Structure formats: C-alpha cells, structure tokens
Amino acid sequence: MVAPAQALPDGVHHYDTADDVPFEISKYWHQRHNIFSRYDDGIWMTDDAWFGVTPEPVANKVAEHVAAAPKSKTILIDAFAGAGGNTIAFALSGRWNQIFAVEKDPKVLACAKHNAEVYGVAKKIWWIEGDVFKALGKQLKALAKNAVIFGSPPWGGPSYTDFEVYDLGVMQPYSLENLYTSFSVLTREVVLYLPRTSDLRQLVKHAKDEEKLKVTHYCMHGASKALCVYFGDFALE
Ligand code: MGP
Numbered sequence: 294m295v296a297p298a299q300a301l302p303d304g305v306h307h308y309d310t311a312d313d314v315p316f317e318i319s320k321y322w323h324q325r326h327n328i329f330s331r332y333d334d335g336i337w338m339t340d341d342a343w344f345g346v347t348p349e350p351v352a353n354k355v356a357e358h359v360a361a362a363p364k365s366k367t368i369l370i371d372a373f374a375g376a377g378g379n380t381i382a383f384a385l386s387g388r389w390n391q392i393f394a395v396e397k398d399p400k401v402l403a404c405a406k407h408n409a410e411v412y413g414v415a416k417k418i419w420w421i422e423g424d425v426f427k428a429l430g431k432q433l434k435a436l437a438k439n440a441v442i443f444g445s446p447p448w449g450g451p452s453y454t455d456f457e458v459y460d461l462g463v464m465q466p467y468s469l470e471n472l473y474t475s476f477s478v479l480t481r482e483v484v485l486y487l488p489r490t491s492d493l494r495q496l497v498k499h500a501k502d503e504e505k506l507k508v509t510h511y512c513m514h515g516a517s518k519a520l521c522v523y524f525g526d527f528a529l530e
Contacts, residue, residue, distance in 0.1 A: 304400045305337045318343040327513065328378070334411050337404040342376040344451055347486065351511040351518055352382035355486065358509060358521070359441055360388040361528040362482045368440035370433060371395065372425040372476070377405030379445055379486070384414035392418045393433060393440075395425040426475055437479035441525075444472055445486035459488040461495045473499050473524070482525035489517040496522050 301307065308314045314322045321343040325332040328348045338346070347355070356379070359369070367390040371380045374394035383392050396402040402422050409415035421428050425444075429437060449465035461469035469485070476483040477499075489510060500506040507523040523529065 299335075301337060302400055302403050304339050305404055306340070307335055307337055315340055321346075324348070329408065329411075331411050335407075336376075336411060337407045338376055339398070339400050339404060342401050342404060345373075345445065345447060346376050347378040347382075347445060348513060348518065349378065349382070350513060352378045353385070354511055355379065355443075355484075355521055356382040356386040356388075358523070358527070358529055359383070359443060359484055360386055362441045363526050366439060366441050366480075366482055367391070368393070368436055370429075370437065370440045370442045372429075372442055372444040373446050374405045374420075375401060375445065377408040379443065380405060380418055381409050381412045381414055383443070384409065384417040385412065391436075393421060393428075393436075394418050395421045395423065395428050395433075397422065397424050429475065429479060434479070440480050441482040441484060442476040442480055443484045443486070444476065446472060448488055453488045453490070456490065458492050459490040461487065461491055469495055469499075477524060480525070482523075482527070484524070484527075485522050487520055487522065489519050491520060491522075499524060 308322055318340055328346055329336045330349050369383050369389040369392045371383065371394045374380045374396040380394040383389060394405060396405055399422055402420060406415055406420055409418055446467050453459050472485060497506055507527060507529050508520055510517040510520045512518065
C-alpha cells in the first residue's frame with residue numbers, strides 16, 4: 294500500500310512541475326536544485342519564501358565562514374530563518390552547541406522545520422516563532438553574548454536590483470541601522486547577508502577605529518549572488 298502524501302499546510306507548496314508555478318517565482322523554481330539539492334525529497338516553500346532563500350552552496354560557504362568566530366561563541370542565532378536554507382547549513386556544519394532559528398511567519402517556519410527534517414537536522418535546532426527583536430529582548434537575551442547573530446533580512450523584494458548601489462538605510466522593513474544597533478548591543482559577532490550592490494560606505498560606518506571590516510561576496514556561476522559583512526572577530530583570510 295502506498296503511504297498517503299503528507300498534507301501541506303495552507304499556503305505551503307512543493308511544486309513538481311513548471312505548470313503549477315506562479316509566474317513571479319518561476320525563475321527561482323528553475324534554480325530549485327541549486328537552492329536545495331534535496332528539493333525532490335519534498336522541500337516545502339511558501340511563494341514569498343522563494344525570493345529570500347539562500348542557495349545551498351552559498352549557505353554552506355557562509356556557514357564555513359561564520360564558524361571562524363571565536364571559540365567562546367558556541368551559540369548561533371539565525372534571526373530571519375525563512376525557509377531554512379542558512380539554518381540547515383549551520384546545523385550541518387556541526388560547529389554550534391545550540392542553534393536558534395527565529396521566524397515570524399508560521400507558514401514559513403513550518404517550511405523551515407520540515408526542510409530541516411528533510412536534511413536530518415531538525416532536532417539540532419530550537420525553533421522560535423515570532424519577532425526576533427522581541428525574542429532577543431526575552432528568551433535569547435541572556436544567551437546572546439555567547440552567540441553569533443546571523444541575519445538574512447528581507448531586502449524589500451527583488452526590486453533591490455533597480456538600484457546600482459543599494460541604500461541600506463531604506464531597506465524594508467529593517468534598515469541596516471536598525472539591525473546593527475539591535476544586534477551589536479548583545480554580541481560583537483554579527484553577520485548580515487545583504488544585497489551584492491550594498492553601499493559599502495554605510496557598512497564601514499560601523500567599523501571600529503583601525504578595524505578592517507570583512508565583506509565577502511558569494512558567487513555562483515561566476516557572478517555574485519549576495520555579500521556578507523562580518524562585524525566582530527572572525528578568523529577569516
Ligand atoms: P535575485 O537577485 O532575486 O535572483 O537573488 P537570482 O536569480 O537568484 O540572482 P541573479 O543573479 O540571477 O539576479 C539573488 C540572491 O539574493 C538569492 O539567491 C537570495 O539568496 C538573495 N536574496 C534575494 N532577495 C530578494 C532577498 C531578500 O529579500 N532577502 C534575503 N535575505 N536574500 C535575498
């Protein structure tokens with residue numbers, strides 16, 4: 294007897310064929326195996342989550358670089374977990390004693406949990422449904438000083454590409470200023486995943502005197518997908 298297919302929550306999809314895919318996300322769906330190599334094992338997505346998910350090779354490289362935080366940092370907080378691309382890579386890296394993944398959209402969180410199950414790491418992650426700023430003020434407050442806070446925030450949709458240089462001050466709904474000030478009061482090690490065209494002058498403003506800020510572009514097929522800025526002490530080349 295064939296087991297009945299698992300019912301997907303409302304608003305959650307696993308698109309098998311191009312015919313089912315809404316036009317706005319078809320370019321992402323065509324990259325699905327780059328985004329999740331195990332897509333065909335039943336990865337779940339909401340339609341909006343496709344825009345912001347980090348492709349797996351990039352997420353793995355980012356996880357390798359974030360692992361270069363000081364050894365005293367044993368906790369990883371993924372502030373905007375989305376459909377789980379980064380969280381899964383952090384869990385697979387085996388570097389962290391605890392991983393907290395925060396996501397405020399319950400449907401997207403259901404995707405992240407399910408996708409982490411597909412990759413066999415769901416039990417290594419503490420899932421928090423809600424606003425990350427509230428969580429950092431409550432249950433994560435005491436832990437955060439031993440943590441790296443990683444944030445892959447919304448960039449206000451794909452229209453970020455309309456600008457040659459992306460103004461991080463108008464990033465919606467959280468500006469660079471919002472993110473940096475809220476996270477850096479809790480821990481020195483803060484990593485943000487941002488548009489490849491981000492205005493570096495705005496990032497440099499947050500460097501300490503004499504500090505060289507580390508910014509890394511993550512490329513696929515010879516072109517940058519996005520960059521990460523590493524605030525704090527990371528032993529990167
Ligand atoms: P893209 O430019 O929307 O499309 O996203 P594409 O086809 O992947 O890249 P292109 O080079 O062909 O234009 C590029 C990458 O940026 C994606 O792989 C995501 O990792 C990331 N990304 C895009 N958006 C709109 C967001 C976002 O809002 N938030 C975050 N955190 N990442 C995003």
